[in-house]
Amino acid sequence: MESTSELPVSLIPNHGSWLRYLSFSLDHKVVGIQYLVTGFLFYLVGGALAGMIRTELATPISDYLSREVYNEVLTMHGTIMIFLWIVPVVNGAFGNYLIPFYVGARDMAFPRLNAVAFWMIPPAGLLLIASFFIGGASQSGWTAYPPLSLRTPALGQLIWIFSVLLLGGSSILGGINFIVTILKLRRPGLKMMQLPMYCWAMLGTSILVVLSTPVLAGTLVMLAFDIVAHTGFFNPAIGGNAVVYQHLFWFYSHPAVYIMVLPAFGLVSEILPVHARKPLFGYTTMVYSILAIVFLGLIVWAHHMFTSGTPPWMRLFFTIATSFIAVPTGIKFFNWLATLWGGKIALNSSMLFACAFIVNFVLGGITGVALAQVPFDIHVHDTYFVVAHFHYIVYGGTVFIIFSSIYHWYPKITGRMLNEPLGIIHFVFTFVGFNLCFGPQHWLGMNGMPRRVSEYDPQFTLMNQISSVGALLMALSTLPFLINVFHSAWHGRVAGDNPWRALTPEWLTSSPPPVENWKGQAPHVEHPYGYGLVETNP
Amino acid sequence: MLDWLTILTLRASVITVLVSVGLILVGLAVGQRVDMLPVQASINAPVYDELFRVLFSIGTMLFLGICGLLVYSLVRFRRQPEDFGDGAAIEGNLPLEIVWTAIPAVVVLFVGLYSYNIYERMGGMAPLADHSVMHAMPASDPGSDDRVWGGISTISGETADLTVDVTALQFAFIFHYPEGNITTGELHVPEGERVELRMKANDVIHAFWVPQFRIKQDIIPGQPTVLTFTANRPGTYPIICAELCGPYHGGMRTSVVVHDRGAFDQWLTKNTPPVA
Incomplete structure (x- = not known):
């Protein structure tokens, strides 16, 4: 007998109908798709807000949005993209869909908790968007630094706090579920060091989620008290300390970068070996580098605060800790390159996005090491240089991997292939648009354009217009993608069980998989990356 | 072989x-x-x-x-059409x-x-000493003495030639020269001399940034900060607020004018209010 839980089909509401995606489903695959589709809808909202920002910045004067609305838009853009698109999709969507397959289970450890975690997201997101229409959304940026966040309109700020608390709660519930599933629900005989790399990435990510998100939650509750009950935690006017908020906020929000990036590292480690027909290079060092990033990720937060009056010893400590993250990250990049070396590489849409991820992330990593150096950071902190840097990490890194993953797993999810020419058009528009949009922003920041402004010195007009054209290309890139996703769902080539001839367990079942994941016993996969070692059927 | x-x-x-x-x-x-x-x-x-x-x-x-x-x-390892084989089975190389x-x-x-x-x-380590010395001294007025030394000072261990009090507020900088009792919205400094800004804010966090000086320091309510620099090229440069401070954040900017010593003295005498 297996120890994995059997899930009676009768427990799945609307089994087999599309209505199950609107239900309180206990099927991890349905929950994963719920996360993915919800996240993408919010991506479109966040993208529309980005379009408004780039429209305002197409001219040096503040003329398109009112200044208050502009600050609402930039706050919501950041909040939605982080908390409603990237975090739910790289963790919730792919985590829920893939982890039970990878550990050889029929579902997550706590299916009901899983459904609860997902259903916290739509109300939080709708509440955030609704705040635009009831007195205005939060205007203090996604960082909500006091005392500014205590002085902007209170209703929008409180709705923002409440939404982020809901989203953080959802994230914690998901994190606990992933940890328990990976540690306790593995098929008997499946060792930790035989798990696909995404499991290790999600284990590390979930540890970060569980350790750091409660700190953010506590901080935001204190901020809410300052607003409604006029307590003085962060209000200097009555003896509070505004910088303490920044420490607490970044204690979560720097690990949040790894919560967005580590799962992407895991996903790309699944994708590259399949399309390069090579084992993942250096499995063991990959695992240890994930653990090293988790540890270091927790002790680097104050590099966001080099101009906040931090004493020199603190600046030096956080410079060193931050710089050293480049070591485990570098190992991963060299291992991916070695995975490609000597392979038989199929350069399809999924691989194009994955390889572009390497290019973008290396550039973001180089600017990251530069920003970790206090004397360098002092000049470019809070400028467009930083905006460029973190978009190279979270968009050029994680969002590229989300698209790569969609091209890779769509055949498994729907049973049909995505159209390749449309995929390549999508890639070209995204890659060119992304680099046009964010490349020039490095120069803008170094030469004197601060972040979060709706007007700027006219000498920056040309570079801003190039950036806005790039943003337009990025917006257009979603069209071939959407056409592809909808057209292929009905008319795409039938994929079969394993179109990529992959070795990980999710491919050793039908496409789409049955509710119980495999008819019969879960397969025992000892070599998830055994290309050239294990027989794969042509 | x-x-x-x-x-x-x-x-x-x-x-x-x-x-x-x-x-x-x-x-x-x-x-x-x-x-x-x-x-x-x-x-x-x-x-x-x-x-x-x-x-x-x-x-x-x-x-x-x-x-x-x-x-x-x-390019080198691209898959050839109709080749469904696997690549070299290399799992690692210690x-x-x-x-x-x-x-x-x-x-x-x-x-x-x-x-x-x-x-x-850049003199970054010097403020540590100043900071600890200040804390070792018996605290007189916590409001004014509990300053955090920020930014990066340009030369360590030297005292400033000119001190300016900076107040940042939504959405302007106000500069006050104790020497001469001048209050102005535009910073004027002499070339080649060490200037010390003693900065405070009363409403929200702002930041003082001059890209041509490569220095920046947040101005934080309840926590006065100090920034020192030595300008060495006469001209007019922008002072930019770099920390989101409200709707007009993008408009919160002014100029710093770097004079040679003679011109600065002229400016100082011209703007010093007559003693009543």
């Missing part, structure tokens, strides 16, 4: 060495020529730009090396992995030590 292998290995090593040397040369050349920063108007700026050029050189080497390897692999653990470690260590050196040359 063995000879062939030796020749191939030798050829691979020679190519690796040549490519690495080429990368280093290209990186150095690019780093020396890069010109992406605004004019240098403080004694901090050349030191900063030296750091920038070194970081740019290292970044160019790494970026070109990694991207070159990636593109080469994608010596190789040690090498590429060492490369970033050495680079990071070098960058860290070098930037520490830059930080010291």
